[in-house]
Amino acid sequence: MADVITDDICESDGPIINxxxxxxxxxxxxxxxxxxxxxxxxxxxxxxxDTNMLHKFEVDVYLNVLKKFIKNWPEWDQFEQAVLKLKETNDSAGISKILNEKYINLKEYLRGMLNVARQLANSKVNQIKMKEKRYDNHSVVMEVEATRQQLNCLFYRQPLHKNILNVTRDFKLGLHNSKMLTLESIVNWWGVEIEIRIKADNKFIIYKHRNMHRLKHMLVNKKLALETRKIADLNEQILVKSERNNCTQILRKQILEYFEKVLKSDKNSKWRSVLDILKNILLNDLNSVSKTLSIPCDFRRYISKSKYIRYLYQDVPNKKKDEGAEKFDLQLEEIVSPMCEFQMRTSGKNANTDISFEDAIKIICTDCRLTFTGANFVWDILKHFSDDHNEEPDWNCLKCNRVFTMPSLTHMGWIHTCDVS
Structure with missing residues (x-):
């Protein structure tokens, strides 16, 4: 059985309740x-x-399932009759109760139908994908394993000794920013994971947030002037939610209240600016989910409507260019779709909750496998990222083409007001 903190489990502004x-x-x-x-x-x-990630055939199947089974739901007549009686007596509490009850019933009814449809659609989707793959045999796939620093200058713009790969140790672009990165920028950098233990009475709520930006790469020859860009807004709604049995239900506002207690504690006053930054990350994540959470839970979402693009390459000295090199301008097109994953867990009731604030927070650079925590973690992570991750080419908004440096774009949380509607 779940520990129920609230019985208000009806999504206040969800499409079914609406x-x-x-x-x-x-x-x-x-x-x-x-x-x-x-x-x-x-x-x-x-x-x-995430309908953007599903095959079109699968989406069409689900839409048809909803159209059919919403219309044919066997409880419609009962719902209408009950509501009519309650409206006659102006029984708003009764209407609210029947809304909550029927919301749950209809959602579970549709969930069952969608699960059946998913099983039936899987084999057909696989057949369609295999057929599409046969028509896509002209594509050439190159698999490369490289660090971010190597990838940024891996391809020569023109062949050098009949080779397009920069296999030297010169992986510097000369773009290093002498200014130290901000913590606001670092928490939005790719490969960064945040873990916060939020004290909640006699246990912890463990919140983890990880930047998992989706990248798409294509090696292009700019001399051919081929258009490879696909412009579309990203869906900022939750993409994935894993659901488990034996969950603890808690209101998202309760989680924020627990965090506010940490903010207001006098002993944490020196960490106020850090806490405000982390609170904004937590708030953005929680604002994207329903008002009631069932812990443990896992989510994924795009953090911006905008995709960004840039081109990565290494120049070749003129005197070293191969014959016929003028036919080439090879650049690695990189498109990023800013994304994060986050999860909520609870510690056991016997867990030691008497730990300091600085030990309750961890910021992890997953690329370098370094964890920053303790009294000096802020200075340590600022120095690490400013020294080792501060050489990145600029990005362009895929839609309005505005230019952003990596530090400024991450400082803004990958969000800007696009000039093109």
Whole structure:
């Protein structure tokens, strides 16, 4: 059995509950027609499916399932009759109760139908993908294992001794920024993981956030002037939610209240600026989920609507260029879709909660496998990133083409106001 902290488990602004509210206003379900956009919203917000990552055939199957089984849900008549009686007596509490009950029933009914559809669709989707793959045999795939510093200057713009790979030890771009990076920038850098133990009465809520930005690479010859960009806004809704049995339910506002207690503690006053930065990360993550969390839980989301693009290359000295090199301008096109994963856990009730603030926070550079914690962790991580991760080419917004340095873009959390609607 789960430890229930609140019994208000109905998503206040979710698409299914909004459907019920519109039906109450319109008196009958025949007056409400759901568009494909609304059905996709149900898939993404209620069932945590990333429709951008699913095959088009699979999305079409799920949309058809929702259209059919929302319309044919066997409890509609019972719901309408109950609501009509409650409206006659202006029983708002009764209406709220029936909304909550039917919300759960309809969601579970649809979940079952979608699970069946998923099993039936899997084999067909695999067949379609195999067929598509056969038509895509003209593509050439190169697998490269490199550090970020190596990747930034791995490809020569023109062949050198009939080779396009920079296999020397000269992996410096000459872009090093002498200014120290900010903590706001570092917490949004790729490969950075944050772990915070938030004291909650006699145990900890363990919050982990990791930047898992999605990268897409293509080696292009700029002399051919081929257009490879695909412009589309990223969906900032939750993409993945893993659900488990035996969960502890807690309101997201309670988690923030526990964190506020840490903020207001006098002994943590010297860490106020650090705590404010971490609170913003926590707040952005929690604002993207439902108001009630079932812990343990795992989520993934895009942190920005915008994709960013840049081109990585190494110049070749003119005197060393191969014959016919003028036909080439090879550059590695890199497109980033800013993304994070975060999870919530609880410690055992007998866990030692008497630990200092600086030991309750860890910031991890996963690329270098370094963990920063303790009294000097802020200075240590600022120095590490400023010394070892501060040589990055600029990015362009894929949509409006504005230019951003890596430090400024990460300082803004990969978010900007795009000039193109």
């Amino acid at each position: 459907l019920f509210r519109s039906l109450i206003t319109n008196d009958t379900k025949q007056n409400t027609v759901l568009t494909d956009a609304q059905l996709i919203e149900i898939l993404e917000k209620e069932f945590f499916m």
